[in-house]
Amino acid sequence: IRIYANPIKLEKTKNLGILLVIQDLTQIRKLENIRRDFVSNVTHELKTPLTSIRGFVDTLKNGAINDEVVAKRFLDIIDIESERLYLLIQDILSLSEIESKQNEKNVGFYNLSEVIFEVVDLLKPKLKDSQLEIKVDIENDMPEFKCNKDRIKQLLINLVDNAIKYTEKGHIIIKTNYSNEHFIIEVEDTGIGIEKEHIPRLFERFYRVDRGRSRKQGGTGLGLSIVKHIVELYDGLIKVESRVGEGTRFIIRLPEKK
Numbered sequence: 001i002r003i004y005a006n007p008i009k010l011e012k013t014k015n016l017g018i019l020l021v022i023q024d025l026t027q028i029r030k031l032e033n034i035r036r037d038f039v040s041n042v043t044h045e046l047k048t049p050l051t052s053i054r055g056f057v058d059t060l061k062n063g064a065i066n067d068e069v070v071a072k073r074f075l076d077i078i079d080i081e082s083e084r085l086y087l088l089i090q091d092i093l094s095l096s097e098i099e100s101k102q103n104e105k106n107v108g109f110y111n112l113s114e115v116i117f118e119v120v121d122l123l124k125p126k127l128k129d130s131q132l133e134i135k136v137d138i139e140n141d142m143p144e145f146k147c148n149k150d151r152i153k154q155l156l157i158n159l160v161d162n163a164i165k166y167t168e169k170g171h172i173i174i175k176t177n178y179s180n181e182h183f184i185i186e187v188e189d190t191g192i193g194i195e196k197e198h199i200p201r202l203f204e205r206f207y208r209v210d211r212g213r214s215r216k217q218g219g220t221g222l223g224l225s226i227v228k229h230i231v232e233l234y235d236g237l238i239k240v241e242s243r244v245g246e247g248t249r250f251i252i253r254l255p256e257k258k
């Protein structure tokens with residue numbers, strides 16, 4: 001709390017009293033801390049792949065390039081790490097773009113089922129020959145949803161991509177229906193699940209339950225934070241239900257806009 005006190009005077013002589021201004025800085029400090037943490041996290045996240053790239057380039061220049069097998073392995077690592085950097089920068093840019101938005105541009109009426117099928121087609125190649133299947137369950141005759149299609153597509157990509165990353169076998173179900181002037185979207189998987197204690201922090205930037213696992217899967221740690229921002233941009237709500245070893249379900253409720 002910050003307090004200012006100023007005497008209120010009339011014609012420089014008479015003292016009328018004191019003006020007290022009491023400012024609650026909790027929220028401002030909280031935002032400052034969030035911003036500071038974000039900058040230091042971003043710096044760390046960018047530095048890790050970059051340090052690795054520079055290290056391998058140096059080693060190659062110092063002679064490793066002459067051994068074809070070793071050189072190929074190092075180049076593969078450089079390739080993976082630069083892809084990581086690229087994805088991370090893309091996610092940071094998306095997040096700041098969504099954050100700065102008050103009103104959405106390029107808004108139109110879209111069929112959610114169309115968007116869902118586009119996302120499934122896009123992500124299906126990631127399933128490869130695993131024992132994982134994507135199912136879709138869409139209510140008939142749903143009204144169209146007023147949105148920026150790219151934004152809703154990104155939300156779905158992030159959720160389904162996570163479901164694929166954190167599920168070894170079984171299925172992923174993407175459901176949507178409309179009730180009481182709200183669109184409900186659910187993404188459910190039969191994956192590793194999330195322990196209760198992690199759920200409240202899941203949407204924080206760079207929060208991961210298992211850092212090593214996320215890194216191995218090529219995660220940036222920003223996917224769910226982007227999802228949450230998009231949901232908030234559309235005045236919606238997001239909920240997570242999960243059981244360790246059984247699976248996870250993300251439920252999104254978006255109010256209809258006319």
Ligand code: ADP
Pocket residue numbers: 162163166189191192193194202206207208209210214215218219220221222223224225248
């Ligand atoms: P990441 O890039 O690490 O996947 P996200 O922000 O998308 O970052 O997710 C944050 C963390 O939440 C992940 O690191 C993972 O631990 C957990 N998580 C997200 N989705 C799922 C899921 N479907 N099943 C299990 N864990 C998940």
